[in-house]
Amino acid sequence: MRSPWVVGVSGASGTPYAAAVLRALFEAGEPVDLIVSRAARLTILDETGRPFRDAHWKDDLAAWLGTTPGDVVHWPAGDLAAGPSSGSYPVRGLVVVPASTAACAGIAIGLSKDLLQRAAEVSLKERRRVVVVPRETPVTRSHLEHLIALHDAGAVVLPASPGFYGAGAGASAQQLVDFVAGKVLDALGVPHTLFRRWTGELNARSQLSEGGLL
Numbered sequence: 766m767r768s769p770w771v772v773g774v775s776g777a778s779g780t781p782y783a784a785a786v787l788r789a790l791f792e793a794g795e796p797v798d799l800i801v802s803r804a805a806r807l808t809i810l811d812e813t814g815r816p817f818r819d820a821h822w823k824d825d826l827a828a829w830l831g832t833t834p835g836d837v838v839h840w841p842a843g844d845l846a847a848g849p850s851s852g853s854y855p856v857r858g859l860v861v862v863p864a865s866t867a868a869c870a871g872i873a874i875g876l877s878k879d880l881l882q883r884a885a886e887v888s889l890k891e892r893r894r895v896v897v898v899p900r901e902t903p904v905t906r907s908h909l910e911h912l913i914a915l916h917d918a919g920a921v922v923l924p925a926s927p928g929f930y931g932a933g934a935g936a937s938a939q940q941l942v943d944f945v946a947g948k949v950l951d952a953l954g955v956p957h958t959l960f961r962r963w964t965g966e967l968n969a970r971s972q973l974s975e976g977g978l979l
């Protein structure tokens with residue numbers, strides 16, 4: 766039985782994070798059900814110069830990712846009768862990447878204003894793995910309260926907050942994006958090679974000891 770990861774793309778800045786997660790899931794051979802919110806069409810257009818259209822989603826997705834996607838089903842965000850809106854539809858878990866403050870709020874309070882929010886609520890109630898990747902700064906008290914509610918409901922709250930320890934201070938934008946995407950795949954339990962893992966050895970320490978300075 767096909768049991769996909771639902772990937773919800775909401776309208777926060779950070780569409781490269783979504784693209785990196787999708788590419789890595791396909792590279793790992795994982796099936797994906799994709800939901801792109803109405804607002805996310807604006808951020809995809811703004812950040813990539815490309816449209817994402819329900820009627821042309823296959824072509825638009827391939828152009829966005831720059832590769833042929835793997836096993837993917839697309840559900841329009843307005844389709845509240847879609848598979849992922851029911852707990853009986855087999856799903857391994859769900860990630861919202863990037864997650865807008867609006868999506869976090871809607872999921873936290875069970876608003877289900879579209880399929881993305883409904884699918885996330887369903888995965889929470891079914892006690893499946895849910896990861897949300899909020900992208901906003903600074904944040905208000907209500908943003909924080911919604912994230913606490915999501916945490917308490919069992920979600921992994923994984924802010925789009927790249928570390929520099931893998932690639933160093935000269936990290937490229939793609940390396941920073943891949944760091945966040947790799948943490949998402951770690952949270953899902955899907956193997957990946959998106960970043961170099963911490964080995965317990967400081968970069969500076971090994972350089973200093975090689976140079977006989979330590």
Ligand SMILES: Cc1cc2nc3c(=O)[nH]c(=O)nc-3n(C[C@H](O)[C@H](O)[C@H](O)COP(=O)(O)O)c2cc1C
Nearest residue numbers: 775776777778802804805807865866867868900901
């Ligand atoms: C270009 C653009 C960038 C945006 N960036 C963010 C952002 O980084 N974080 C955020 O929470 N909302 C951001 N927004 C606002 C959301 O798109 C807006 O709150 C929307 O209602 C979210 O809807 P959704 O959760 O259904 O996708 C942005 C909007 C636009 C048009």
